[in-house]
Amino acid sequence: MKRRYIEIMDTTLRDGEQTSGVSFSASEKLALAQLLLTEVKVDRVEIASARVSAGELEAVQQITRWAASVGLLEKIEVLTFVDGNASLDWMQAAGARVMNLLTKGSLNHLTHQLKKTPDEHFAEIKQVISEAGKVGVQANVYLEDWSNGMRNSPDYVFQFLDFLQTQPIRRVLLPDTLGILTPSESYTFVLQLVSRYPGLHFDFHAHNDYDLSIANVMEAIRAGAHGIHLTVNGLGERAGNAPLASAIAVLRDFMPDIRTGVVEKSLYTVSKIVETFSGLRIPDNKPVVGDNVFTQTAGIHADGDKKNNLYFNALLPERFGRKRSYALGKMSGKANIDNNLRELGIQLSEDDLKKVTQRVIELGDQKEAVTREDLPYIIADVLNTNAVTSCVEVLNYVLTHSKDLKPSATLRVRIADEQFEENAQGDGQYDAFMNALKKVYSKKKLTLPILTDYAVRIPTGGRTDALCETIITWKYNNREFKTRGLDSDQTVSAIKATQKMLNTLD
Numbered sequence: 001m002k003r004r005y006i007e008i009m010d011t012t013l014r015d016g017e018q019t020s021g022v023s024f025s026a027s028e029k030l031a032l033a034q035l036l037l038t039e040v041k042v043d044r045v046e047i048a049s050a051r052v053s054a055g056e057l058e059a060v061q062q063i064t065r066w067a068a069s070v071g072l073l074e075k076i077e078v079l080t081f082v083d084g085n086a087s088l089d090w091m092q093a094a095g096a097r098v099m100n101l102l103t104k105g106s107l108n109h110l111t112h113q114l115k116k117t118p119d120e121h122f123a124e125i126k127q128v129i130s131e132a133g134k135v136g137v138q139a140n141v142y143l144e145d146w147s148n149g150m151r152n153s154p155d156y157v158f159q160f161l162d163f164l165q166t167q168p169i170r171r172v173l174l175p176d177t178l179g180i181l182t183p184s185e186s187y188t189f190v191l192q193l194v195s196r197y198p199g200l201h202f203d204f205h206a207h208n209d210y211d212l213s214i215a216n217v218m219e220a221i222r223a224g225a226h227g228i229h230l231t232v233n234g235l236g237e238r239a240g241n242a243p244l245a246s247a248i249a250v251l252r253d254f255m256p257d258i259r260t261g262v263v264e265k266s267l268y269t270v271s272k273i274v275e276t277f278s279g280l281r282i283p284d285n286k287p288v289v290g291d292n293v294f295t296q297t298a299g300i301h302a303d304g305d306k307k308n309n310l311y312f313n314a315l316l317p318e319r320f321g322r323k324r325s326y327a328l329g330k331m332s333g334k335a336n337i338d339n340n341l342r343e344l345g346i347q348l349s350e351d352d353l354k355k356v357t358q359r360v361i362e363l364g365d366q367k368e369a370v371t372r373e374d375l376p377y378i379i380a381d382v383l384n385t386n387a388v389t390s391c392v393e394v395l396n397y398v399l400t401h402s403k404d405l406k407p408s409a410t411l412r413v414r415i416a417d418e419q420f421e422e423n424a425q426g427d428g429q430y431d432a433f434m435n436a437l438k439k440v441y442s443k444k445k446l447t448l449p450i451l452t453d454y455a456v457r458i459p460t461g462g463r464t465d466a467l468c469e470t471i472i473t474w475k476y477n478n479r480e481f482k483t484r485g486l487d488s489d490q491t492v493s494a495i496k497a498t499q500k501m502l503n504t505l506d
């Protein structure tokens with residue numbers, strides 16, 4: 001079967017940056033554009049709107065300089081406006097060669113926002129496209145509010161496309177600006193255009209206001225759209241755009257006659273990087289990239305996985321460089337505990353496994369989070385054994401915090417039967433503590449894991465003496481693990497989690 005190629009245009013750096021509160025620096029934009037084009041292998045990236053700010057100009061210049069040096073300049077796109085030569089001049093100053101010209105795709109927008117007639121609008125568009133052509137800038141054209149246009153003023157949309165057919169443009173971009181389309185409308189509207197204008201290339205640009213963006217993308221492609229616009233983690237104006245990772249998984253698993261150039265294995269990495277740069281945490285249950293989406297919680301699922309993978313679907317974590325895991329809590333069965341113990345290299349008798357499972361369920365019932373690294377402590381407690389030999393012990397520490405002075409930490413640590421004392425400063429008390437600890441470890445020529453996530457949970461209710469739970473994620477020798485500390489003081493809970501980490505290292 002010959003599979004139809006669909007162009008993927010990533011607009012994380014333009015529409016994604018229209019997420020309220022998100023702003024990427026020039027160097028973050030450069031790093032992401034490079035990653036998206038060379039590792040994720042999307043076909044094109046839209047990286048900015050013209051004339052936004054001096055910082056944005058600098059960002060586009062950095063990206064176009066790099067892209068030109070590696071022959072990828074044609075893949076860099078900038079959103080521009082019908083504003084005479086202003087946007088064109090700006091993008092030329094930024095070194096960009098492809099404009100995505102924003103025009104009005106509904107009579108409603110044209111009449112009420114621009115207060116122009118179709119002929120006036122088309123004449124201005126023609127002028128921009130012609131000026132662009134003269135300086136070798138390629139034009140794609142966005143029909144803003146196109147979905148409402150198809151619903152309420154289809155004759156205007158057809159009149160517009162009749163005109164665009166006569167213009168030297170590369171693509172027509174169809175945004176569902178307000179995220180109002182249903183899947184069946186996405187199919188019907190795109191099919192109408194593809195059948196009526198076989199010579200035009202159509203991209204579909206979904207918004208997720210009704211959580212229908214992925215369904216709409218599927219239907220637009222089924223109807224014959226040639227390209228789709230996506231963003232990493234579904235960032236974008238209001239409820240966002242269609243998320244890249246989900247769209248790629250859906251196309252691969254449910255549309256076998258379609259292919260893209262995207263590398264599935266890179267999707268998780270780019271998602272985590274965008275999470276860091278945007279400061280927007282990925283929900284744990286976000287398909288493909290969320291923390292929990294490859295975690296089995298119920299005991300019956302963990303048990304079934306051992307019996308011919310009864311609870312697997314096609315969305316295998318390994319496709320995305322991830323691993324299945326088994327949650328520990330009140331729903332756990334023996335299989336959850338056993339799977340986690342195996343990862344730690346611990347084996348228990350059937351009887352002991354039952355007792356440990358019971359304790360994990362009790363802890364879960366008390367709403368306590370249990371991590372894999374807690375298991376040795378639970379075993380030691382329940383079975384009264386020495387499953388945990390605390391090789392490293394934080395014996396004493398002093399932490400300072402004062403106005404206009406850097407926080408500092410002095411600590412004494414025992415490693416096996418040696419004691420060490422160190423002090424250091426940091427950006428906060430915990431940072432100072434970790435810096436002092438790093439000094440101890442470098443004396444012993446040992447390295448500490450990298451802290452990759454730090455989550456604090458305080459029960460709601462507004463009490464300042466409430467217990468505070470800190471769960472820290474560490475990366476060490478390509479292994480990721482979490483440790484948890486509980487205390488009424490937030491820094492102490494982090495130090496407790498850190499001591500557990502120190503005793504987890506091989």
Ligand SMILES: CC(C)C(=O)C(=O)O
Binds near residue numbers: 102142144145176178
């Ligand atoms: C700015 C335009 C192209 C847009 O993102 C939309 O209409 O959704």
